[in-house]
Amino acid sequence: MSELCIRELYKSFAQYQRGGQRLDVLRGLDLDLAPGSFTVVNGPSGSGKSSLLRCIYRTYLPDSGSVTLRLADQSLDLAAAPERDVLAARRDCIGMATQFLQAVPRLSALELVAGEGLSEDEAAVLLLSLGLDPSLLSLPPATFSGGERQMVNLAIALARPRPLLLLDEVTASLDAKRAGLALQALRALKRGGTTMLAVFHTIPRLPGLVDRVVELRDGRVAA
């Protein structure tokens, strides 16, 4: 049985400031994720890869269709669940890491990661394992470079283990060495049983990471 089951997912955007012009992004998308699998979504820019992840996380409200999360004893349709259930699911079941970090003023990188339920020592180990320079640990990420922010962002997502993790271009601004460290961290997570759905610019070649690549075309998964 799949852990995440997406059926007939439609998402469009109405741009009321452009006279109500509608932009269709997802058109009846179906996708199943097996427990513990690592799936990469591929497709040209604008094909709806990020929109798909955001619809699953409910940052975007789907027009119709279902996004059913099935865990041991419960099942939740994220597309239609009440807001508080989605918040609870985000806390316990679904993590998301994006390319952009929403920095909180005044909090250091260490405090941000530790805020996800780690001790400061554990947070430091995690950040250093992703290749963050030790001198940056106690500084607020608002002053960081794009790549450094991305490391913090990924660390935040990895800090709290959740059954499902969504990754949106998490290695886009990293150098080759640090991108490698990030992918190794993801492979370790996969071995721990986490299901992942990821968008990558170039599909990672790390052995034992990617199980399946799906292609988005015309708002659906191409057969």
Place this chain on the structure above:
Amino acid sequence: MTPAETPVLEMHGLTVRYGPGCATCGRSGWVRCPICGTVRGCSSVDLEVYPGEVLGIVGESGSGKSTVLACANLDLAPSSGCVVLAGADVTGVGGSRRRRLRTEVLGIVYQTPQQGLELDLTAGGNIASRPLAAGWRSYAKVRERAFELQSAVELPEDRLDVCVRDFSGGMRQRVQLAKALANSPQLLLLDEPTSGLDVSVQARILDLVRRLQRELRMAMMVVSHDLGVIRMLADRVLVMHQGRVIEHGLTDQVLQDPQQPYTQMLVSAQLL
């Protein structure tokens, strides 16, 4: 999926009319009744705030945000609808019961410190007024609590015995926050807590509120026209326009995928 909990605050069909009211204004869709001139502050607002949760309310000036907040703080009795605090219907309560709810269940930070503070009292005196109202009688204990709160809101220690009138805007706002937290409220109400402050002080206060909210697992309702404030503090958000709730959702969803034309306009008008 979420366990059944009693909301700290519920409002059902909350409607507030400012003015005499007449037979037509209840039925018409007007914000301002063309016959008697009665203005509708808010219409049929439904909301719930659960323990540990932060609800944001956004909207432009005159959209009814503060009216809803005033009803939650029991400053204003609704024309119709009901207000339920911690499971008990408190619509239109007054006198000693209202005083007790305000000292035991609610805490509020007003937009202007003058509303929430006695400017001629010291910071310590202002903060102490709430434990005193709740029946604390030991000077030493009240003083100790004031010290605790003052360090929680990062006020310099040597300013506790200085008149609030001599404080800067940002410091006054922190005294208000300390006062509001004095009796560990179940629900903290924030009315534009950072408007009128410069951005560095704003960030400091927001950060402080956020940290205290998480540490104390307190429910909060934040009213602001500033989407940055809402983004930083709120889990869920209501968008108000002309007295009605026109959209609600998770904060990131409303900000990134607004459904209503008005909300889209609001979000795209924001300097981000």
